[in-house]
Amino acid sequence: MTRLRHVLGRARFFVREFSGEAAYDHYVAHARAHDPDAAVPSRREFERARTDAREGDPRTGFRCC
Structure with a gap:
């Protein structure tokens, strides 16, 4: 059981890191x-600023939808 928890914990860590959820x-x-x-801004303020910065960068293009 502890081995399974360890594996699931590591999987959760990698998913959060790769998806950007851990950025805040x-x-x-x-x-x-x-x-x-x-x-420190709230998570909502942080995500809004992060999205604005990403969409405002001309190198990445604009979001279509």
Whole structure:
């Protein structure tokens, strides 16, 4: 049973990393490490800014839908 949990935990880790879901967690950890008193945006604000930056980059093109 513990082996299965370990394997599932590792699979979850890789899925979160490859899908970008863990980006906010990494951002918060980085912000807290560099300035613990700084205001950290909510996940919604972070994702909105991330999407805006991605869509505003002319090298990647524009989202069609």
